[in-house]
Amino acid sequence: MDIKSVEARSLNMAKIKSTRTAPEMFVRSRFHARGLRYRANFGGMPGKPDLYFQGRKVAVFVHGCYWHRHPGCKYAYTPASRPEFWLPKLEDNRRRDLRVREELRERGIRVLIVWECTVRRMMKDQEFRDATLERGIAFVKSGTEDFLEL
Numbered sequence: 001m002d003i004k005s006v007e008a009r010s011l012n013m014a015k016i017k018s019t020r021t022a023p024e025m026f027v028r029s030r031f032h033a034r035g036l037r038y039r040a041n042f043g044g045m046p047g048k049p050d051l052y053f054q055g056r057k058v059a060v061f062v063h064g065c066y067w068h069r070h071p072g073c074k075y076a077y078t079p080a081s082r083p084e085f086w087l088p089k090l091e092d093n094r095r096r097d098l099r100v101r102e103e104l105r106e107r108g109i110r111v112l113i114v115w116e117c118t119v120r121r122m123m124k125d126q127e128f129r130d131a132t133l134e135r136g137i138a139f140v141k142s143g144t145e146d147f148l149e150l
Contacts, residue, residue, distance in 0.1 A: 023119035024050050024062040030133050031060075036140060045109070047100030058140050059104055060112045061097075062119065069094045070115050105146060112139050113149045 028051060031038060038060070042052035049059035065075035069090055079086040101111050114136065122129040132150055139148045 021062070021064070023064070023114075023116050026119050026123060027051070027060070027062050027114050027136075030129075031137070031140075034133070034137055036137065046103040046107075047097070053140055056110075056140055056143065057108055058110045058112060060114065060136075060140075062114045063097070063116065065116045066090075067093055068097055068115075070117065073115065073117050075117055101147070110139070110143070110146045111148075112136060113147075115150065118150050 028038075028040065031051065036053065038051040038053050040051060042049050042059075045052055045059055047059070047061065050062045051060035052058070053060070063070065065073040066077065067090065068076075070076045104111055118132060122132055135148070136150055139145060
């Protein structure tokens, strides 16, 4: 049972942003500081990637663990109130992500997914941040792998 009314919960959910979130801005600033230039929230691609490296053909998505159902993550919990509404909605998000990833692959575009829980840990642990950032940058620059999740 939800402790908020349907109207109050609706107002809370409406305030959740889809672009320029804190995790997205953190990732953007780290790539930019390392000299990598990108298009932000690029609408010319399936899924509107958070970052798109045009010359390298790499799309980067910064996914919220709850909204995109990060497998095995504590932040990808099942809502207690109105599961009949939320579970199909969240499952649709997961299916859409797979479809977008496949469309990008067919276009020859490589995909990097950075999960919210990874960004949270990067914000707290500099050693982890540096190692994770190096993996992400190596993926963007390499051109050998077509998919990576961080």
